[in-house]
Structures are given as structure tokens and as C-alpha cells.
Amino acid sequence: MARAATTSDAFNAIAEPQRREILGLLRGGERPVTDLARDLGMTQPQASKHLRVLREVGLVRVREAGKQRLYGLDARGLRPIHEWVGGFERFWNASFDRLDEYVQELKQASQEAAPDDGEQ
Amino acid sequence: MARAATTSDAFNAIAEPQRREILGLLRGGERPVTDLARDLGMTQPQASKHLRVLREVGLVRVREAGKQRLYGLDARGLRPIHEWVGGFERFWNASFDRLDEYVQELKQASQEAAPDDGEQ
DNA sequence: TTGACGCATTCCGATATAGGCATATGATGG
DNA sequence: CCATCATATGCCTATATCGGAATGCGTCAA
Numbered sequence A, B: 001m002a003r004a005a006t007t008s009d010a011f012n013a014i015a016e017p018q019r020r021e022i023l024g025l026l027r028g029g030e031r032p033v034t035d036l037a038r039d040l041g042m043t044q045p046q047a048s049k050h051l052r053v054l055r056e057v058g059l060v061r062v063r064e065a066g067k068q069r070l071y072g073l074d075a076r077g078l079r080p081i082h083e084w085v086g087g088f089e090r091f092w093n094a095s096f097d098r099l100d101e102y103v104q105e106l107k108q109a110s111q112e113a114a115p116d117d118g119e120q
Numbered sequence C: 001t002t003g004a005c006g007c008a009t010t011c012c013g014a015t016a017t018a019g020g021c022a023t024a025t026g027a028t029g030g
Numbered sequence D: 001c002c003a004t005c006a007t008a009t010g011c012c013t014a015t016a017t018c019g020g021a022a023t024g025c026g027t028c029a030a
Helices: A017-026 A033-040 A044-056 A075-086 A100-113 B017-026 B033-040 B044-056 B075-086 B100-113
Strands: A060-065 A068-073 B060-065 B068-073
Touching: A017 A033, A017 A044, A017 A060, A017 A068, A033 A044, A033 A068, A044 A060, A044 A068, A075 B075, B017 B033, B017 B044, B017 B060, B017 B068, B033 B044, B033 B068, B044 B060, B044 B068
Parallel strands: none
Antiparallel strands: A060 A068, B060 B068
């Protein structure tokens, strides 16, 4: 079996950076395809394809406006993601088991070893 | 080009449901591979592969413990995701452009049409 | 009707996946 | 050293991706 379809999930849909950018732009309001494509430096077919994925998972909506098709944000599908990730909130400060101390140790150690921050 | 590697991003890594389950389990503390595999009903090689992906994006950490390798959660990589998604928080209630009114209209319309609440 | 514009779709190629299975690697105990 | 347990890796297949280029509509204006 291959990887799950990008359209199977909002999780999969937003795994693609360009789609995230599209969603970001759409916060500013509805926009036609060509507009988005131009602003994001992608070709029109690419934009259309990404928008198709986003539409299939319900993250955007289309509205016909004469020659154009205005895409608008429908962020409701992002909520479950926010909640799932939020379930880890108390872990990304003091990560690991009860290894908060471990992190502290690492910090101290790296500070002592080198003055510059080696984190990525 | 193909889809971005699952290891290219935390976004991509958590797109896979089983990996999300693994992370969920690890909130309970460090666990050896076989444990995880059994609890999630997957084979050991599968668990190992998923853990590899999670490790490569930095969402889990390994600690050698004799024969075993204890995997532990490192949720720090989830924070950027939470923040990105959080940027849409104000949109998933009143979605679309200035279509809050539109939603209102829909609600009113359905209320007039039927006395029962048709929302899911 | 013809032409131009806006957008969607299709075909192609390259790639990397997840799953299943076998096996290699590593550490432990006798 | 050998057997065993715990993990990691390799190989294989089927699948779906993203990118690029070409093309197929549908709409609007003259």
C-alpha cells in the first residue's frame, strides 16, 4: 500500500507546504485561482490541483463568480487538528518522561561546552 | 517529483494515523518497541519504521536500556504545528469571508423550515 | 461566431511511501 | 560460544503523489 491519499484527511492535506500557504492567503478573503497562483509563484494548474485537494477535505469552498471561481477558507476542518496537537501542549515544555531535569542538564552542558546555540 | 518525504517535516510525520497513535501512547511515558507494536496491533517492523520516521523529525527519542530501546516523546516539534493551526482559530467559528451573515441566514432558514436542529 | 480569458483536467515521469515477510544486528544469559 | 530475546533493515509490490506541459471546457465581449 502507498501513503494515504492527501485527500483522506486534513492532516494529509496540510502536510504540503504550498497548501498551507494557500490557506494562509485565504485568511484575507476569497480569491480567484490565478490570483493565488501568482502570489505563491506557482503555475495555475498547480494551484488548481492544490485547491482541489483542499476542497475535497473541506478546507476551502468555491463560489462561482462569472468567469472566475472564488475560493474561500473553511477552517472548521482545522479544529480537530488543533485539538489533537493541543493534547501535547504540556509536553513540549518539559518533554520526555520525567526528564525535565535531563533537558536542564543538556542545556547547562551545551552552555558550558559552547557559547553559541547549536539547536536547529 | 513525488510527495515530500514523511521525514521532511513534523507535518508530514503526523499525517500518518498510526504515528499519531504512537505519539499518543508515548504521553504515558517511555516504552519499548514491542510494547507499542502490541498495543497498537501492528507488527514490530512496522512500529520500528514508524518510530524511525518520528525520530528523524525529532518527535521521539530513544534511550538504550539493555536489550531494549525505550522510546520517549519529544513534543517540542509539535509546537510550531499548533501555532500554525492556531492562526486559523478565529476562522473556524465564523468561516468564510464575511459570510458570518450567510451562516446566520442558513441557520434561520433551517429553523424556519424545520423545528429540529439539523446541525451535525 | 470568434476570440480571449479563467480554470480544470489529463498524461507523463520520478519518487517514496506503507505493508508484509525475511533477515541482519545487538545485547543477555547460560 | 550458542541460543534467545528485542530491534532494525532490506527487499518487494502497489499506489498516489507533485511537477510540468498540453489541452479541454465554460464564460464573456465584440
